[in-house]
Amino acid sequence: MSIICAMPEKITAKDVKKKLTISPTSETILRTYPPITCIANGESVLHEEGHVVRVMLYADMLCNILESKGISVNRHAVLSAIRIHDSYRRTDYDEEESHGLVAAVASEIAGNFTEDPDADYIHFLTTWHSENDKDVSLKGNVTFPIELAVLKDADALDRFRDQYLGVEGEGLDKDFLRLEESNDLVSIAEELNQRYFSNGVQRQPLESVIEIGKEMGIVC
Numbered sequence: 001m002s003i004i005c006a007m008p009e010k011i012t013a014k015d016v017k018k019k020l021t022i023s024p025t026s027e028t029i030l031r032t033y034p035p036i037t038c039i040a041n042g043e044s045v046l047h048e049e050g051h052v053v054r055v056m057l058y059a060d061m062l063c064n065i066l067e068s069k070g071i072s073v074n075r076h077a078v079l080s081a082i083r084i085h086d087s088y089r090r091t092d093y094d095e096e097e098s099h100g101l102v103a104a105v106a107s108e109i110a111g112n113f114t115e116d117p118d119a120d121y122i123h124f125l126t127t128w129h130s131e132n133d134k135d136v137s138l139k140g141n142v143t144f145p146i147e148l149a150v151l152k153d154a155d156a157l158d159r160f161r162d163q164y165l166g167v168e169g170e171g172l173d174k175d176f177l178r179l180e181e182s183n184d185l186v187s188i189a190e191e192l193n194q195r196y197f198s199n200g201v202q203r204q205p206l207e208s209v210i211e212i213g214k215e216m217g218i219v220c
């Protein structure tokens, strides 16, 4: 008598999304909030447009999860800050906590959000995204804003890219995620990066993320 062992199937991001019923992001959102001024990074590998678009995707889905629980988020401010958060970064690999401030100041000079009523908050989020969490609450900010938590967690989720870009000993440390809802997106971020980098150099990051996202069922 033979015994047939059922091999566990690999769980994909699509399965997780289905199970958790996370609302996908939309192509419209990704096109409405494209990366800006990223070109100033020059030869950036880690902080190029693909990173910004993927972070946008995670953040928008995170907003969907939070709002489904009745937690309101200023989505426009978060997504706008993500557009510029790593622009004008001067180094790719060295820790440079002030790069958020550099990006915010450059954005103010460029007048990116002059007509936007959320301009100050967008630049606040951009400035603080690269600082330690404890410093955010120490320097006169009474509470740690949910929008900053979304931005920082979405940014962290894209650490899965490190393994494809020759960064050793890094990657995502799930213990550092601030929102429990961010854990729902870990396998999605892992699969998105795996698919993105398996295609070699992505010359059109926005189009590539939209295409891969649709294949995965996380962009509609």
Ligand SMILES: [Fe+2]
Residues within 6 Å of the ligand: 085, 086, 099, 100, 129, 130
């Ligand atoms: Fe950054």
Ligand SMILES: [Fe+2]
Residues within 6 Å of the ligand: 047, 051, 055, 085, 086, 155
């Ligand atoms: Fe980033």
